[in-house]
Amino acid sequence: MTHTAELIAVGTELLLGNIANTDAQILSQGLSTLGITVHYHTVVGDNPQRLRQALDIARTRADIIITTGGLGPTYDDLTKQTICAAFGRELELHPDILETIRSFFAKTGRTMPENNVQQAMLPVNCTVFDNPVGTAPGCAFEEGGVHVLMLPGPPFECRYMFENRAVPYLQALTDGVIVSHEIRVFGMGESHVEEKLRDIMTTMTNPTLAPYAKPGECMLRATAKAPTAQQAEEMLTPLVGQVEEILGDVVYGVDVGSLEEAVSRLLGEKGLTLSAAESCTGGLIAKRITDLPGASRIFRGGVVSYTNDVKADVLGVPREVLEEYGAVSEPVARAMAQGCRKLCGSDIALSVTGLAGPEGDDRGNQVGTVYIALSDSQGTICKKFSCGMGRGRDRVRSSAAQNAFDMLRRRLLGLPL
Amino acid sequence: MTHTAELIAVGTELLLGNIANTDAQILSQGLSTLGITVHYHTVVGDNPQRLRQALDIARTRADIIITTGGLGPTYDDLTKQTICAAFGRELELHPDILETIRSFFAKTGRTMPENNVQQAMLPVNCTVFDNPVGTAPGCAFEEGGVHVLMLPGPPFECRYMFENRAVPYLQALTDGVIVSHEIRVFGMGESHVEEKLRDIMTTMTNPTLAPYAKPGECMLRATAKAPTAQQAEEMLTPLVGQVEEILGDVVYGVDVGSLEEAVSRLLGEKGLTLSAAESCTGGLIAKRITDLPGASRIFRGGVVSYTNDVKADVLGVPREVLEEYGAVSEPVARAMAQGCRKLCGSDIALSVTGLAGPEGDDRGNQVGTVYIALSDSQGTICKKFSCGMGRGRDRVRSSAAQNAFDMLRRRLLGLPL
Secondary structure (H helix, E strand, C coil): CCCEEEEEEECHHHHCCCCCCHHHHHHHHHHHHCCCEEEEEEEECCCHHHHHHHHHHHHHHCCEEEEECCCCCCCCCCHHHHHHHHHCCCEEECHHHHHHHHHHHHHCCCCCCHHHHHHHEEECCCEEECCCCCCCCEEEEEECCEEEEEECCCHHHHHHHHHHHHHHHHHCCCCCEEEEEEEEECCCCHHHHHHHHHHHHHHCCCCEEEEEEECCEEEEEEEEEECCHHHHHHHHHHHHHHHHHHHHHHEEEECCCCHHHHHHHHHHHHCCCEEEEECCCCCHHHHHHHCCCCHHHCEEEEEEECCHHHHHHCCCCCHHHHHHHCCCCHHHHHHHHHHHHHHHCCCEEEEEEECCCCCCCCCCCCCCEEEEEEEECCEEEEEEEECCCCCCHHHHHHHHHHHHHHHHHHHHHCCCC | CCCEEEEEEECHHHHCCCCCCHHHHHHHHHHHHCCCEEEEEEEECCCHHHHHHHHHHHHHHCCEEEEECCCCCCCCCCHHHHHHHHHCCCEEECHHHHHHHHHHHHHCCCCCCHHHHHHHEEECCCEEECCCCCCCCEEEEEECCEEEEEECCCHHHHHHHHHHHHHHHHHCCCCCEEEEEEEEECCCCHHHHHHHHHHHHHHCCCCEEEEEEECCEEEEEEEEEECCHHHHHHHHHHHHHHHHHHHHHHEEEECCCCHHHHHHHHHHHHCCCEEEEECCCCCHHHHHHHCCCCHHHCEEEEEEECCHHHHHHCCCCCHHHHHHHCCCCHHHHHHHHHHHHHHHCCCEEEEEEECCCCCCCCCCCCCCEEEEEEEECCEEEEEEEECCCCCCHHHHHHHHHHHHHHHHHHHHHCCCC
8 A cells, every 4th residue: 555644844933934844854755765655745833723724634635644843841832732633532641651751851850840741641542652862752643544643843853753663653554664775976966877877767666766966966765665674685785786887986885974974984994094184175074074973083183274374384385385386276285285194193184275265366266176185105196176166165165075085085995086 | 914925845856855945944034024924834746736736725825825946947847837727827938038048058158958948938917036046037926815926946046036036026015124133142042041031022013023043052033114224223223232231241243144253253353363273173163264255364274183192293282281181171272272373373272172972081071071272362261161961972063163162252352251
């Protein structure tokens, strides 16, 4: 049986533009992986009449309704009451849930306000989704062929509760097991990737292959449905291999979170350390590497050389090179990488110097011109890039960082640069 | 007359969770500022039947419908056709718009594909929203008391077209002018801010004051409606002053984008330069300062000292201090700031050393323990913070950066630390 879901987010803060509805994105991705089609997202405020109207419409066109938000203890959190009224259910107190909420407060050194008692009120005969990462439990029930699931609104809780509570509930509604893998691609545009894979994507039904745009790169999700996880994996292995063969070395990883995660793993495996000398990226490379837990095993540190003085005095770039070629040049990039490697005592150093904009420089370099160098025991390589495609300072900087990580990946794997 | 708006986003990519509906957030913020209430957001796929259903529902409950997306040249971009069918309008070719689209392609060195001709087809008797930042024009018309506005989907285009095309159209529907100012607050929790301002917020109708949550800080928006902008400003000036008086020096700016922007302005005004020595923030402070265009006027550079060797060899932290007190300690933070100031030749240096997690250290420091030091011509100050409130590595790091910027702000303004 195929299922159709509708997502209803409850919260006036969404209608005021205070926050974006990222819960809908998280849930939509997960539902797509489960093979459940989503036809509508709806957002309503903390208003029982309008939530009721949204529920009445949703139940005519979906057999799975998932609400996010409106489960808090304050008077404007009315999701449970309104849903119960719409579907003719009573609320009842769950003493064990109340105990859990009390102990959640106790753990963080607080006393539970009496308001929170109503968070332990849940629909009669529902499946309780206990919430170890917050106070509001979620729940699910089925009424007249429609499954209603309620999840808390804060994105961190919503994601946890969806993945660990709602997904098992929904999987029980579908036959078999769904497994997916994410194939990450850098260095080939989305339309080019789609062109190369169009034949596979349009002819397959199980497993499937779907592209997702990510800032500055592409992601493909391969998904298979089978009676067991092992059978699903057996369907996915050849598909992932086929994609890697077609796309080649622009595939930088499968089930890896980012380029910096891929290079961090490679550095760890090879027992090598990194440092970074950054001009136009201004610390972004160091920041992205140290976003990852355990970064200290592979990252020694770096220098943000935002002025020529720091390039010369800290990194040791000769002043005459800076004067002759300008800060945005291959000789400076090379000297920055060499100086940084020596200064930080790392096996490998990356350097980036370029123009993030908004203005060009007095040597005729365009905004987006970036030199990236890599220095290791075998020598120093440098490449010139044009970053950001005219879409502003942030894009130039993030694209420069992406290209630096990819240069490192290619060097570590012995791939052509 | 008060208006009620409904936002309809069109795009299967939203229902697949490929992207979040950030357009709705942008528009909701803007509509709120215009005094237009939003009751629902709806998201539908590239499907004419379901879009038609969403339109039929929306026109019964809103007098302003704004669609985003579905204006592209491909076969699945059906917004205009479906809206015209629903509201009984014909589409007609606008030769001037076609010319604009052709020249947009020419400017970027491409030939316009014939598919794009349909982007110049617009409803009869509509207000055309020409699009200088993309190919798809938008438009608006009124039918039976309902205003329908169509905007392109890509967030960059959507924001531009909303602010520069839709807002003037909508302002003509309302009497008077709406002006708003954003008051930024760091160092006082949202609930505490609301408590202090509750009396003002609940009793005012024009001007109004509304709180917005931001990661790690608060924002208040003061909005006034008046016949002229000057009159609106005259209403806002005392309100903003009152808020500043009530909240005190936790208000770090009005109409400023971030703490780093506030301190960058202060440094520029005083003609002072900054550098940063970062351990646990790993480049985040430098990255945030250099996110701002023109950062090179006030930021000289910095060192990411992720290992003790870099702290000692580059920043000159004495090895015996590192051994005696450990990397996460006041003496090390002080030595980092002093060393960085000297090394980078800046007037002021910030330093951060702490535990971002996930693990604590072998000296009994908890995750979130952060020492921040500031060194300038008057000496060095250092404070210990507990950052992130147990919400993970990213929160520890961003909170540490926020606190460092605030320490700098307070030092520059001579406020108590």
